[in-house]
Amino acid sequence: MGPNDRAQNKKDERLAAARSKRKLRDHSGANAGTADWAGVDGAALARFVAAVSRDGGAARLGYTRDGGAYAIGIYGDGDPYTVYVPPSEDINDWLRQSTEDFEA
Numbered sequence: 603m604g605p606n607d608r609a610q611n612k613k614d615e616r617l618a619a620a621r622s623k624r625k626l627r628d629h630s631g632a633n634a635g636t637a638d639w640a641g642v643d644g645a646a647l648a649r650f651v652a653a654v655s656r657d658g659g660a661a662r663l664g665y666t667r668d669g670g671a672y673a674i675g676i677y678g679d680g681d682p683y684t685v686y687v688p689p690s691e692d693i694n695d696w697l698r699q700s701t702e703d704f705e706a
Contacts, residue, residue, distance in 0.1 A: 616680075635670075635689040635690065636669055636670060636689060637665055637666075637669065637670065637671050637672045637687075637688075637689045637693070638689075639663060639665075639672070642693055642694060642697070643694045643697070646694050646697040646698055646701070647663075647697055649697075649698075649701050650697045650700060650701045650704075653700075653701045653704035653705050654676065654678070654679070654704055655678075656704070657678065658678050659676065659677055659678025659679055659704075660676075660677040660678060661674060661675065661676060661677075662674070662675030662676075662677070662684075663675075666686060670688070670689070671686045671687060671688045671689065672686065672687040672688075672689070672693055673685075673686055674686075674687065679704075
C-alpha cells in the first residue's frame with residue numbers, strides 16, 4: 603500500500619464518518635409554528651459554529667422558503683448538505699447534540 607492509497611483510505615473513512623454524523627443530526631419532520639433565530643441560545647450557537655469551523659468547515663444559517671423551519675447548511679463535513687429543524691423541536695437541544703457530534 604503506497605502513500606496515495608493510505609491518503610485515499612483516510613479520506614474515505616472521514617467521508618463515511620461524516621455521512622454517519624449527518625444521519626444522526628437530520629431531524630427533518632413536520633413543522634408547527636415559525637422558526638426564529640432571535641430566540642436561539644447565543645452561547646449554544648457560538649459553540650456549534652466553533653465546532654463546525656474548527657477543522658475548516660462552515661455553517662450557513664437560514665430558514666426554509668416559507669419560514670416554517672430552521673435551515674442549517676453544513677460545509678466541510680463531506681458533501682455540503684442542509685439540515686431542516688422544525689420549530690416543534692428544541693433548536694437549542696439540536697445545537698448542543700450537533701456540537702457534540704462535531705467534537706467527537
